[in-house]
Amino acid sequence: MEKNTFERIYEIVRMIPRGKVATYGQIAALAGNPRLSRVVGYALHVNPDPESIPCYRVVNRLGEVSKAFAFGGENRQIALLEKEGVAFIDGRVDMKKHIWRP
Numbered sequence: 001m002e003k004n005t006f007e008r009i010y011e012i013v014r015m016i017p018r019g020k021v022a023t024y025g026q027i028a029a030l031a032g033n034p035r036l037s038r039v040v041g042y043a044l045h046v047n048p049d050p051e052s053i054p055c056y057r058v059v060n061r062l063g064e065v066s067k068a069f070a071f072g073g074e075n076r077q078i079a080l081l082e083k084e085g086v087a088f089i090d091g092r093v094d095m096k097k098h099i100w101r102p
Contacts, residue, residue, distance in 0.1 A: 063093035
């Protein structure tokens with residue numbers, strides 16, 4: 001059976017290693033359609049299994065965390081990333097150092 005878009009998104013997000021981040025656009029492209037960045041955001045907002053789908057590792061193209069992080073707000077997302085060693089510069093993820101390159 002073919003996977004639906006959300007299942008493909010969740011599968012990709014599960015692959016992002018600790019200490020790395022991916023962008024919404026990057027996840028959309030890896031899921032098969034680079035124009036689905038907003039769909040990636042929606043899928044992560046309704047994440048059915050935050051324990052195994054680390055949606056906090058997804059940021060925008062500028063390295064900014066989500067203002068509406070679904071599981072505790074932007075400060076929670078920052079705290080989760082910092083716990084994994086992700087560095088921030090002026091409130092944004094240091095993308096040169098932490099972008100995931102699958």
